[in-house]
Amino acid sequence: xxxxxxxxxxxxxxxxxxxxxxxxxxxxxxxxxxxxxxxxxxxxxxxxxxxxxxxxxxxxxxxxxxxxxxxxxxxxxxxxxxxxxxxxxxxxxxxxxxxxxxxxxxxxxxxxxxxxxxxxxxxxxxxxxxxxxxxxxxxxxxxxxxxxxxxxxxxxxxxxxxxxxxxxxxxxxxxxxxxxxxxxxxxxxxxxxxxxxxxxxxxxxxxxxxxxxxxxxxxxxxxxxxxxxxxxxxxxxxxxxxxxxxxxxxxxxxxxxxxxxxxxxxxxxxxxxxxxxxxxxxxxxxxxxxxxxxxxxxxxxxxxxxxxxxxxxxxxxxxxxxxxxxxxxxxxxxxxxxxxxxxxxxxxxxxxxxxxxxxxxxxxxxxxxxxxxxxxxxxxxxxxxxxxxxxxxxxxxxxxxxxxxxxxxxxxxxxxxxxxxxxxxxxxxxx
Amino acid sequence: xxxxxxxxxxxxxxxxxxxxxxxxxxxxxxxxxxxxxxxxxxxxxxxxxxxxxxxxxxxxxxxxxxxxxxxxxxxxxxxxxxxxxxxxxxxxxxxxxxxxxxxxxxxxxxxxxxxxxxxxxxxxxxxxxxxxxxxxxxxxxxxxxxxxxxxxxxxxxxxxxxxxxxxxxxxxxxxxxxxxxxxxxxxxxxxxxxxxxxxxxxxxxxxxxxxxxxxxxxxxxxxxxxxxxxxxxxxxxxxxxxxxxxxxxxxxxxxxxxxxxxxxxxxxxxxxxxxxxxxxxxxxxxxxxxxxxxxxxxxxxxxxxxxxxxxxxxxxxxxxxxxxxxxxxxxxxxxxxxxxxxxxxxxxxxxxxxxxxxxxxxxxxxxxxxxxxxxxxxxxxxxxxxxxxxxxxxxxxxxxxxxxxxxxxxxxxxxxxxxxxxxxxxxxxxx
Numbered sequence: 001x002x003x004x005x006x007x008x009x010x011x012x013x014x015x016x017x018x019x020x021x022x023x024x025x026x027x028x029x030x031x032x033x034x035x036x037x038x039x040x041x042x043x044x045x046x047x048x049x050x051x052x053x054x055x056x057x058x059x060x061x062x063x064x065x066x067x068x069x070x071x072x073x074x075x076x077x078x079x080x081x082x083x084x085x086x087x088x089x090x091x092x093x094x095x096x097x098x099x100x101x102x103x104x105x106x107x108x109x110x111x112x113x114x115x116x117x118x119x120x121x122x123x124x125x126x127x128x129x130x131x132x133x134x135x136x137x138x139x140x141x142x143x144x145x146x147x148x149x150x151x152x153x154x155x156x157x158x159x160x161x162x163x164x165x166x167x168x169x170x171x172x173x174x175x176x177x178x179x180x181x182x183x184x185x186x187x188x189x190x191x192x193x194x195x196x197x198x199x200x201x202x203x204x205x206x207x208x209x210x211x212x213x214x215x216x217x218x219x220x221x222x223x224x225x226x227x228x229x230x231x232x233x234x235x236x237x238x239x240x241x242x243x244x245x246x247x248x249x250x251x252x253x254x255x256x257x258x259x260x261x262x263x264x265x266x267x268x269x270x271x272x273x274x275x276x277x278x279x280x281x282x283x284x285x286x287x288x289x290x291x292x293x294x295x296x297x298x299x300x301x302x303x304x305x306x307x308x309x310x311x312x313x314x315x316x317x318x319x320x321x322x323x324x325x326x327x328x329x330x331x332x333x334x335x336x337x338x339x340x341x342x343x344x345x346x347x348x349x350x351x352x353x354x355x356x357x358x359x360x361x362x363x364x365x366x367x368x369x370x371x372x373x374x375x376x377x378x379x380x381x382x383x384x385x386x387x388x389x390x391x392x393x394x395x396x397x398x399x400x401x402x403x404x405x406x407x408x409x410x411x412x413x414x415x416x417x418x419x420x421x422x423x424x425x426x427x428x429x430x431x
Numbered sequence: 432x433x434x435x436x437x438x439x440x441x442x443x444x445x446x447x448x449x450x451x452x453x454x455x456x457x458x459x460x461x462x463x464x465x466x467x468x469x470x471x472x473x474x475x476x477x478x479x480x481x482x483x484x485x486x487x488x489x490x491x492x493x494x495x496x497x498x499x500x501x502x503x504x505x506x507x508x509x510x511x512x513x514x515x516x517x518x519x520x521x522x523x524x525x526x527x528x529x530x531x532x533x534x535x536x537x538x539x540x541x542x543x544x545x546x547x548x549x550x551x552x553x554x555x556x557x558x559x560x561x562x563x564x565x566x567x568x569x570x571x572x573x574x575x576x577x578x579x580x581x582x583x584x585x586x587x588x589x590x591x592x593x594x595x596x597x598x599x600x601x602x603x604x605x606x607x608x609x610x611x612x613x614x615x616x617x618x619x620x621x622x623x624x625x626x627x628x629x630x631x632x633x634x635x636x637x638x639x640x641x642x643x644x645x646x647x648x649x650x651x652x653x654x655x656x657x658x659x660x661x662x663x664x665x666x667x668x669x670x671x672x673x674x675x676x677x678x679x680x681x682x683x684x685x686x687x688x689x690x691x692x693x694x695x696x697x698x699x700x701x702x703x704x705x706x707x708x709x710x711x712x713x714x715x716x717x718x719x720x721x722x723x724x725x726x727x728x729x730x731x732x733x734x735x736x737x738x739x740x741x742x743x744x745x746x747x748x749x750x751x752x753x754x755x756x757x758x759x760x761x762x763x764x765x766x767x768x769x770x771x772x773x774x775x776x777x778x779x780x781x782x783x784x785x786x787x788x789x790x791x792x793x794x795x796x797x798x799x800x801x802x803x804x805x806x807x808x809x810x811x812x813x814x815x816x817x818x819x820x821x822x823x824x825x826x827x828x829x830x831x832x833x834x835x836x837x838x839x840x841x842x843x844x845x846x847x848x849x850x851x852x853x854x855x856x857x858x859x860x861x862x
Contacts (some may be wrong), residue, residue, distance in 0.1 A: 031781070031840050347461070386813065388837075407714035410470065411742055414714055
């Protein structure tokens with residue numbers, strides 16, 4: 001919808017058609033775990049615009065109508081209702097599918113793939129009856145869902161093959177307080193454990209089998225890795241890259257003339273490593289959609305390499321970061337030094353002061369920041385945004401160690417935790 | 432105390448003596464308004480370290496003993512108790528005095544100059560009996576004190592010669608919600624108004640006279656501009672600059688050999704304008720103290736030009752910023768473009784979502800950020816810190832317009848308000 005709006009904004013006379021397999025557009029799927037967790041009262045608040053809004057904008061949306069094939073030579077798409085539409089420009093925004101757990105029983109009742117809001121509304125009623133749930137994999141969605149289900153009072157088991165949660169982006173020292181808080185919330189953690197099967201009775205899940213034993217459960221949330229949904233594009237001969245996402249250039253153009261792509265179906269080079277990565281955030285998808293839609297309608301915009309700030313609530317904490325963890329940098333063979341600090345968010349004597357732990361990674365030669373992780377009680381998102389810009393613009397830990405900071409008892413401590421972590425890194429450089 | 436600790440840390444064998452006119456060291460004066468406002472329960476929590484702590488560190492503190500003269504040739508100081516001490520290095524950290532309001536009656540009972548914690552403890556008892564208070568000038572301290580006294584339920588009048596609060600750092604559009612919230616809290620605002628005198632009965636304040644009429648009051652808080660306290664240094668021949676603060680180089684050295692200075696008694700060049708400025712924050716003072724103390728003990732550290740992020744709670748809002756407001760840039764004749772956005776702090780449907788308004792100033796040629804102001808409900812301090820680093824490192828509004836941001840419903844919105852403000856500025860560049 002970001003692409004459609006940008007296209008119409010660029011050329012108000014353009015005919016803009018949107019195909020979607022779903023009944024709705026323009027709601028916030030990111031809000032679904034928080035309705036399940038009962039932090040948000042209802043699904044209705046997740047909708048951003050009415051269907052009439054798009055009619056008024058002159059955007060022609062074909063609901064419940066998926067594109068089933070693309071002819072890149074004829075410049076046509078064929079939809080599930082048999083319609084054929086010619087295009088001058090086509091934007092692919094086909095998103096992701098969860099990686100198949102690849103185990104028996106995946107089609108049983110009681111197995112939940114979080115995605116569509118209408119289905120989420122139905123599942124939310126089911127949650128009222130659920131006693132025990134298994135969340136398969138501590139991905140970002142898995143992390144949100146464990147938190148949500150535990151908050152709702154369901155006995156929740158998290159199963160993940162890695163030794164700690166969110167291991168693709170985090171280090172264990174950052175996740176330790178999160179895992180402790182999950183245990184406090186009643187969740188059971190099964191790390192270094194693989195789901196090996198779903199077992200049911202009368203077509204309905206009764207237990208999840210794992211490499212470390214069985215877990216009786218009446219719900220399983222499959223939160224495996226997101227894989228780019230590229231089947232229709234690949235069938236049309238459009239090229240994918242090493243991560244499996246559609247290859248795009250800075251203008252979000254694919255390998256086919258006039259065909260753009262945006263969001264989870266693409267891959268985008270990481271600004272530090274130049275390795276194409278896939279499965280970014282909703283804000284990335286939206287920004288890419290705007291670039292693709294602008295260019296598709298004859299405008300000119302460039303998308304940049306990404307550094308991927310991330311953040312979320314996990315258990316009783318906020319976590320966040322940017323680019324490389326120590327674990328990931330080590331796996332990739334990137335040299336680095338680290339700096340670590342345990343700081344606070346306000347004056348130590350001010351009510352509701354929260355801990356803020358910061359870990360920084362810098363490349364050893366010029367001391368440019370290449371990664372960060374944070375865990376704390378407030379100000380995590382804003383710091384992650386800052387540190388993402390720092391990585392992108394080549395800011396060093398020398399710069400961060402001497403950063404000025406706001407000190408005011410209700411909103412900021414004398415010593416900014418980022419500066420303390422950078423100062424800690426410098427002690428290692430000097431020694 | 433930052434300088435003393437850094438000196439001892441640099442050379443543990445150094446003999447470190449601290450003279451102070453007060454009964455205490457090492458408490459947080461910045462917390463005083465919040466005890467008066469009853470957000471913090473007691474003054475005791477403002478103390479950071481015991482006297483024994485400094486004894487254990489080997490720092491010799493001479494309480495209630497002010498230095499009354501310095502002989503820069505003999506390298507000695509003479510104290511109020513007649514002691515003469517020789518120094519190899521001397522660090523001046525004499526702070527500020529409030530500008531004399533220059534009106535009759537300034538020595539009456541009931542006139543409060545916020546500074547010393549022991550006096551604040553006595554004044555806090557007085558506040559229980561106060562019905563009506565006048566705060567003279569909407570400086571940062573004045574802004575905090577209006578908020579505190581109104582929060583405590585005292586009828587509070589703010590008197591300031593400027594047309595809006597904090598006018599040295601802010602624009603009226605940013606302060607408008609703050610002023611509205613003060614009115615909601617019962618405060619009376621008297622802008623474009625000068626205090627002309629303090630009138631009393633039996634030596635005790637009964638009313639404050641102003642250019643716009645009299646205000647009956649039993650308390651007046653003098654929160655005039657902070658002026659560098661340099662009398663003893665000036666008498667010793669140490670040079671002051673155009674702002675009245677002691678001139679220091681990057682190592683915090685004054686014009687006298689072996690004499691350093693740090694904090695509110697100095698002036699520091701602004702990184703954008705190169706104009707020396709004075710009266711920065713407690714975090715600046717502390718950082719300068721550490722640099723001065725390190726160098727005084729034979730180490731080597733440099734302090735940088737400042738960009739001055741600032742922030743505070745004002746009324747029911749958080750405000751903050753860095754470097755130049757539109758008002759100040761105009762007064763200095765700096766060319767600029769602005770960008771403005773009204774954003775939000777979390778997903779619009781997430782509980783406790785707060786508005787975040789951002790105003791950016793950039794120089795028109797290269798579009799480098801030269802100033803920012805923010806008003807909102809959360810994440811203001813962290814954004815001000817980020818934008819201060821942006822000004823310092825030459826980040827442009829192009830960079831900010833394409834910044835990546837964390838999007839997660841409980842902690843961050845789809846669109847970061849800073850990015851929206853930068854995008855708004857770019858629309859003016861293009862048109």
